[in-house]
Every structure is written in structure tokens, then in C-alpha cells.
Amino acid sequence: MTVADPENLNLVSSSNPRWRGLTSAAVTLVVLLLLWWLVYRWFEASLIAEERGQIAVVQRSVWVLQIAGLLVVSLGTTLAYVIAMRQARLAQTVEAQLTELVQARQLLEKRVTRRTQELETLLRVSRDLTATLELKTLLGRIVEQLRQVVAYDSAGLFDLVDETSLDVLLYVGPQETSSSLMQLSLEAPLIVEIIRQQQPVLVPDTQADTASAQALRTMAGCPLTKIGSWLGVPLLLKDRAIGMLELGHCQPNFYTARHVDLALAFANQAAIAIENARLYEQAQSLASLEERRHLARELHDSVSQALYGIALGTRTARMLLDRDPTKLAEPLDYIMNLAEAGLTEMRALIFELRPEILESEGLVGALSKQAEALRVRHKLQVETNFGPEPAVPLPCKEAFYRIAQEATHNVVKHAKAERIILSLQNGEGLILEIDDDGQGFDPDQTFAGHLGLRSMRERIEKLGGSFELQSEPGRGTTVRICLPP
Amino acid sequence: MTIRVMIVDDHSVVRQGLTMFLTLDEGIEIVGEAENGEEALALARDLQPDVVLMDLLMPKMDGITAIKQMRRDQPDVEIIALTSVLEDASVVGAVKAGAVGYLLKDTKADELCRAIHAAAAGQVQLSPEAAARLVREVKLPDTPENLTERETEVLRLIGKGLSNKEIARELSIGEKTVKTHVSAVLNKLGVLSRTQAALHAVKIGLVSY
Numbered sequence: 001m002t003v004a005d006p007e008n009l010n011l012v013s014s015s016n017p018r019w020r021g022l023t024s025a026a027v028t029l030v031v032l033l034l035l036w037w038l039v040y041r042w043f044e045a046s047l048i049a050e051e052r053g054q055i056a057v058v059q060r061s062v063w064v065l066q067i068a069g070l071l072v073v074s075l076g077t078t079l080a081y082v083i084a085m086r087q088a089r090l091a092q093t094v095e096a097q098l099t100e101l102v103q104a105r106q107l108l109e110k111r112v113t114r115r116t117q118e119l120e121t122l123l124r125v126s127r128d129l130t131a132t133l134e135l136k137t138l139l140g141r142i143v144e145q146l147r148q149v150v151a152y153d154s155a156g157l158f159d160l161v162d163e164t165s166l167d168v169l170l171y172v173g174p175q176e177t178s179s180s181l182m183q184l185s186l187e188a189p190l191i192v193e194i195i196r197q198q199q200p201v202l203v204p205d206t207q208a209d210t211a212s213a214q215a216l217r218t219m220a221g222c223p224l225t226k227i228g229s230w231l232g233v234p235l236l237l238k239d240r241a242i243g244m245l246e247l248g249h250c251q252p253n254f255y256t257a258r259h260v261d262l263a264l265a266f267a268n269q270a271a272i273a274i275e276n277a278r279l280y281e282q283a284q285s286l287a288s289l290e291e292r293r294h295l296a297r298e299l300h301d302s303v304s305q306a307l308y309g310i311a312l313g314t315r316t317a318r319m320l321l322d323r324d325p326t327k328l329a330e331p332l333d334y335i336m337n338l339a340e341a342g343l344t345e346m347r348a349l350i351f352e353l354r355p356e357i358l359e360s361e362g363l364v365g366a367l368s369k370q371a372e373a374l375r376v377r378h379k380l381q382v383e384t385n386f387g388p389e390p391a392v393p394l395p396c397k398e399a400f401y402r403i404a405q406e407a408t409h410n411v412v413k414h415a416k417a418e419r420i421i422l423s424l425q426n427g428e429g430l431i432l433e434i435d436d437d438g439q440g441f442d443p444d445q446t447f448a449g450h451l452g453l454r455s456m457r458e459r460i461e462k463l464g465g466s467f468e469l470q471s472e473p474g475r476g477t478t479v480r481i482c483l484p485p
Numbered sequence: 486m487t488i489r490v491m492i493v494d495d496h497s498v499v500r501q502g503l504t505m506f507l508t509l510d511e512g513i514e515i516v517g518e519a520e521n522g523e524e525a526l527a528l529a530r531d532l533q534p535d536v537v538l539m540d541l542l543m544p545k546m547d548g549i550t551a552i553k554q555m556r557r558d559q560p561d562v563e564i565i566a567l568t569s570v571l572e573d574a575s576v577v578g579a580v581k582a583g584a585v586g587y588l589l590k591d592t593k594a595d596e597l598c599r600a601i602h603a604a605a606a607g608q609v610q611l612s613p614e615a616a617a618r619l620v621r622e623v624k625l626p627d628t629p630e631n632l633t634e635r636e637t638e639v640l641r642l643i644g645k646g647l648s649n650k651e652i653a654r655e656l657s658i659g660e661k662t663v664k665t666h667v668s669a670v671l672n673k674l675g676v677l678s679r680t681q682a683a684l685h686a687v688k689i690g691l692v693s694y
Contacts, residue, residue: 300542300569301496304569304590305496305498305499305569305590306498308499308502308569308590308591309496309498309499309501309502311591311594312499312502312503312505312506312594313502313505313506315506315594315595316502316505316506316509319509320509323509330505331505334498334501334502334505337498338498338502341498379497
């Protein structure tokens, strides 16, 4: 047995059973004839030699022997033929069974290999996709990676918007469909099936007369001359459809059930990645919104109040100018103080917005400004104890500055403190300490500023430093961060 | 008779500036200052001011909460919300809570004196834009109790921005009687301030801005 064609797995037998039977019969015939002839010769010779006198008996015996021999020969030959044929058939059956087994095994191996490859691809794709958090980049990556899983000529990713329509997020492929498939109604029959029933839809031949092919052409609003085979699967997140992935191939009947499975598996990964990216985007925009809100509040608390005060003071001064100029000193001093305070606060705010000033003014300069703003804005007694400008990289300075900002913000907001001590010392590592005489708190309990504390800790630990917090009710609070040299 | 005014603002510089400016008006006397809603409630009980200037964004207790409580405890005290940002939500909130009006912390300081005098006289002063927005956003009772003819007339005049004295003159009745009618109107409409009553008058078409 040989495997002639490993691809097609056709096992070709070395002999044809008929030939095999005939060959066996011929060989048996020759052997039996030879044997018979030998026996006959020997018998004839011995008879002639021993019993010369009984010619008639001899003649009869010879006839008998000749007939018996012929009978034996033909019987043997037939038997040989029959046995050979049976053996050949048996061999053929065994051969066929073996072929089947080998075929099945090879098919299985092939399937396992292919499935492994598919799974590996999916895993790689999934890893790659989940590593991408920026939505736009991610969408590009999805259609790019999709090619490794399922071949396509056109691909579209759709987003379910407000449960009312499917909007295209990204489309690649011939322009024929892109213009009409930008926004899909959820009422379209195929979309109902994909989104509402969360089922994949396969249109093997877009030009066929089937209901689904017609529905697809109606939905596309064009004859779809460039797309022969179409496949749409839902993007599922848990039990919720968040969108659709559609694939088109120029060749009709290209997509099969296997592609459907692959596309579904891929779509699941893509859905998770899209959701991650969305959440990330939301978190980002929330963070920047929070930042803006903080800035607006700061502006409200500082500059806008100062300006309002200046307006009131100036009005007062203007009126006093006519009535009683000797009283002008009070409003004018008030205006001047407010203008100065406003400027200081503006500087502090600008500092918060542009941390790169840390580079030009240094950490000590920045902390001094912060201390000044605390004095002016919040009427706190601020003691500073700053050493020389430390020689640490800018990201470290920024972390220190931000932590000081967060810590002093907490003091202003929660501590009800009168006095605050800021110190920055560079010896056994760089140490920043913010100490207040406020009401303190129990650090083991959840409280309003705990998120801020966590972000402080994370910030310094990321740089390899340590964070320490000491507080107890009625005893003030000390925040200490240390960056080892 | 001077108008006794209390200033509530968490920024000391603003309190200082307001005091300085308002003292120039001989008809106004600054009787007290508070730096948050809590302090304001306590102080107002002691001082019984005529008008309170109330900042909205304050620590501890914000202005809207304080307005609501003060209107309940001391309905005679008129409150003007004073805010640095025209945040629709907080202005609407202030009027809903019972503020007679609101003012922006801007350069038009003269309006401040005018508004204080108007509030003390029981006049509703709202800019047409503000009134339009407030009518839209302040929810009014759908089925108020029926007002008497006189009360309806009083409501119309409140809506036109008349003070109690002016209403008395218009209707040829005593100022005290006007006050009785006004509180009856507020009660029947289920609102906390004249401003809300005025908005109701606009809404039902008694007056148009």
C-alpha cells in the first residue's frame, strides 16, 4: 500500500484482485500439471518395469490416472483462483478501511492544525487589539487583523447608536457600498436578524434570487456588482449587541459556515476591544472634564472674586471722588490689594496649567509660588523650609509638585487648618513633607479625600518612591513622600 | 427708614467690597455678614434683616439650601441671589428655593442698590430673558386653588413688578390688606416667593413680559 497523493489521500493498491486471482490459478495449474506429469511418468515407468505382462491393466490404470489427474488439476486451479480472489477482496476491504482510517486521521490532524492556527491567530489578534486603547487606531487595527482570520475585499464596522441606527465606524473596500451603507436602519430585515436576534447572516451569493440576497441589495441600495459573497455578524458584548461587523468578498459563494464561526469569534474580541477603548476614552474625557471643572472653580474662587471686588471698589472710589475725596484711601487700598492678590493667583493657576514652567523656575520656585497662593487665597499661615533646587529629572519634579498640590488642596478643603508647613529636603533621598495643624482623620477609614491620597501614592510609587501618611483625629496630618537617591 | 441688609459670601474680599459700596447708599444699612449658609441662617434669626444678599456657591451649606430654609423660617426676609457665573441651574434653583431675584457679580453695581430697594418694597424685578427662561424651567403647580377676583388682581400687579405700596395705591386699599392678599396668593399657588407668583402670572397670561 502506498499513499500516492497525500493531499487527496487516494490509496492505490499494488495489484488488481482479478489479475491476482488469475495469476494464482495459472501458477497452481502449472504446478499441478508438472506434479501430475511427474507422478504419471513415475507410475508409467514402474508399471512398465514391474508388470510387462499385463498390458490391458496398465492401459486402464493409465486412463484412470490421466482422468483423475486432470480432475485434480482443474479442481485445484479453480480452488486456487477462488481463494486468491477472496484474499484479494479481503485485502481490498482492509485496504479500504485502512485508507478511511488514515484519511480520517489526516483530516483530523489537518483540522486540528487549522483550528490551532485559527486560535493562535485569534489569540494574537485579541492580544493586539486589547493592547490598543485609542479607538481610531483600534478600528484600523481590527480590519487589518481581520484579514489574518477571514479573507475579504470589503469590511465594515458599525456602531449601534442609541438603539436606533447602525452608524459606520470604519469601512474599507470598494466605494460602491460605502456611500449607501454609512448608516443602516435597524428595521432592515438583515439588521434585525444580526442586531436584535444576535444571529450571523451569510449571503453566499449576493446576486442570487434568495430572500437574504434581495434584502442585502435593498439595504445597500445598489446592485453590489463588486461583492459576490457577504457575511454580517453582531459585535456582542455579554448579551448585548453593540454593533456589527460585515465582510464582503468579490467571489460568489466564497464564505461558508466556517467563515461565519471565525468572524463571530473575531467579532467577540473586537467588541471587547472597542468597549475597552470606549471606556478608556470616557475615562480620559472625564479626567479632562474634571480638570476643567477644577480650573473653573479655581477661577471662580480667585480671579473672578478679585475682579468683582475691584469693580465694587472702583465704583465706591468714583462716588467718593465727588462726595468726599478724603475717604478715597480705603477703596483704593482695597483695589490695590485685590489686584495684587489676583495676579498672584493667576500666576499660581497658570503654573498649574503649564507644569513645564517647573523646568525654568524649578521645583523650589514652584512650591514657593504654591505657598504664596495658600497665604493669599486661603489665609493660611504657611511656613516653608526648602533646600536648594534638587537635581532630579523633570518627571520627578512634576510628581513632587502635583503631590504637594493635592496635599495642600486636601488641607484647604478638609483639614480646617490654620498653619501649614511645607518642606523639601535633599539628603538621604529627596523628601517632601506637608504638615498641617488641622482636625486630622482616621486614615483607616474611607473619607472624602481618599481617592486623592491613592493617586498621590500611585504617582510616587511609579517613580520608585514611597508615600507615608500620618494622621489622627484632632492631631493634624502629615504627608511625606520620599524618592531614594 | 433704612433697609437692613445682610451679606452672605464665602469670600471676605467680596463682603468687604459690598459693604464698602453699599454703605454709600444712605437708604441701606449693612447689619451683618456671614460666610456660609449655616452661619447665615443663625445670624438672620438674630438680626431679622429686610434683605439678604446670598452667594450661591459656598462651602458647608450652599446658597440654595440656605434660601430654602430661610424662606421657610422667616418668610418676611427677602433674598437676592448673588452669583458670579450665570449658571442656569443655580439661578433657577435659587428662584425655585424662593429668592425674589438674582444678580450677577458684574460691574453694574448700581443695579445692586436698585434691586435691594425693590426687594425691600416687595417688587419683583426680572429681566425679560430671565423671566422667559424661568417661566420655562420653574415648575408651577398645575391646578392651584382658585384665587378670588381681588387676589387675581394682586397677582397681576405682582407680575407687573409693583411693590406692596404701589399695589395698595392702585387698588385703593391699605398696605396691610395687600400683604394679606399676597400671602394668600402665595399659599394658594403653593409657592415660596413673589417671584414665583409673578412667573405664574406670566404663565397663565395675566401679564406678559
